Amino acid sequence: MSEPLSLSRAARWIDKGLLGPVWLGTVKAAVFVLCLWPLARLAYAGLFDPLALGANPAETIIRSLGDWTIRFLLIGLAISPLRSWAGINHLIAFRRMLGLFAFAYACAHLLAYLAFDRLFQWGEIVQDVIKRPFIAVGFIAFCLLLPLAVTSTRGWVLRLGGARWALLHRLVYPIAFLGVLHDWWLVKRDLTWPLIYAVIVALEMLARVRPVKSFLKQHSPFQQNIAGR
C-alpha cells in the first residue's frame, strides 16, 4: 500500500465516517464545546482566580478575546481550501459555526474594551476611534462582520440567492486582513503572532487563486485515487 493511497483513505474515512451521517452531530457538538473553552477559561479566572490573569486582567482578557477572534476567522477561512485540497467535503458543516464563533469572540472583545477600558463613555470611544488607527481598523472589521453574522442563516441564503450571498460573504477576506492589521498596529508589542496570522491569511488567500487551487487539487496526496482521471 503506497503512502499517498493511505492518506486518501484517511481523508475518505474522515469525510464519510467521522463526518458522515452517524457521527457528524456528535463531532459538531464536541467542536462547539471546544470553541467555548477559551471563553470559559477567561470567565472562570476573572470570577474566581483574578491573579491568574496577571497584574492587568482587563488587558489579558481583551487581548485573549481578540486573539481568539482572529484564530476562529483563520480556521474558518481554512475550511474551503482544505476541503478542496484534501477532498473532505463535509468540512463545510463547520464553516458557519466557526464564523459565528469569530463573531461571538469579536463581540466579547469589543464589549470588554467598551466596559473595562472606556466605561461606556461614548464620547471618549469616538475620540479613541478617531485618534488611534488600530482601533478604527478593528471597529471597521467589526462593522463588516455584522451583516455576515445576520445573513448566516439558511433563510438568508435563500432570500439573497446563493450567488449574491456568496458575494456578500467574500467580505470575510477584508475582515481577516483588517483583523490582522488591528493586531499588528497594537503598538509596543512583540510582532510574532501578528506575523504568524499574516502568513496564514496570505496562504489562505493564495490557495483560493484559481490556478493554485487546481494545482493543489491535482497534486494532493489525499486524492491520488482521483488524480489524473
Place this chain on the structure above:
Amino acid sequence: MTQFRIAPPDLPHIPASEITPKEVFLNRRQWLAGAGALTTAAGLLPQPAEAAQVIVPLAAKANPQFKPSDAPTDKKLATTYNNYYEFGTSKSAPANEAASLTVRPWSIEVTGEVAKPRRIDLEELMRLPLEERIYRFRCVEAWSMVVPWIGFEFRHLAALVEPTGKARFVRFTSVARKEEMSGLRTAVPVLDWPYTEGLRLDEAMNPLTLMSVGMYGETLPNQNGAPVRLVVPWKYGFKSAKSIVKIEFLEQQPVSSWTKSAMHEYGFYSNVNPMVDHPRWSQKRERLLPSLFASRETELFNGYTEQVAGLYSGMDLKANF
C-alpha cells in the same frame, strides 16, 4: 552551598544582626555556576556578589507623610508587570530576563556642573538617610500602582557633589550592557540607548524626588531598576530612570531617549495631567492595577499638587507637556 549568601548593604543606623539576608533569589543557571565556582575555586572567589538578583531585606523607617489612600499593590504584581525595554518590550520580559544583570559592585558617576565631581559607590549611597515612602506610580499607558519605595531624597546625593551656580538641569543615564540585557540586542534598537532621562534642577531637588534602592522592605529586584533608580511620583513612570550609572548636572536642557524617539508624544516635563492627553489616548482616567475597570480619575501631578505645583507656576502645562 547553602551558605552562599550576599552581604547586606552596610547601614550604620541599623544593627547588622537585624538585616540578616533571609531571601536571595538568583537566576538558576547563575546560581549553579556560582555554586560551582564556590566548590572549585573556593579560596579564590573574589566576591559572591557577582550573582545576578540581590534581593535582601532592607529596613527603613516609614515616612507617614506618604501614605496614599489606596493600599500598596500586591508585591508580586509590581515585580512582574512593568516596562524595562532594555530587557524587552513586553510587560513580563523584565521579570523573566533581568536576572542576567550584574548589580554588584555598582557605582554612579556624578559629573558636570558640580564642585566635586566623583564616582559614588552604592555602599556610600546606602548610608544616606533611607526611608520608606508609599508613592502612587502612574504609567503613561494609563495604568497605575501604589508602591512602597525605600530610598533617599535626591538632594542628599546632590549635596555630596555640590552643584555649581551654572547647573540648571540633571541628566540620568541608565546602564546599557548588551551582554546582560536582551532588549539591547534587537536588530533595530527600540530606543536610543543608553536610556537617558532629565529633570530641571529644581524638580530634582524637590523633596519628593527619590533615589530608590528598595521596595516592599527589600533591595530592588533587577526588573524594577536595581540597584538604584530614580522615582519622580508626579511624572509619568518613564521619567523615573532605572539602574542609574551616571548623573550629570547640566547648563542646557537634556533630551531624553523617549523624547528623541517621539518628541510630539513624550515631552521633557511629562507631568501627570488629566487635561493633557497623549496624542494617541486619553489621560483622564487610569486603571489602578489589578482592577478590571479603568475608572480611577487621574489627578493633576498624580495627586502631589501641594508639593510640586509651585515648580510650574505661570507655566502653560499644555505647551510644556
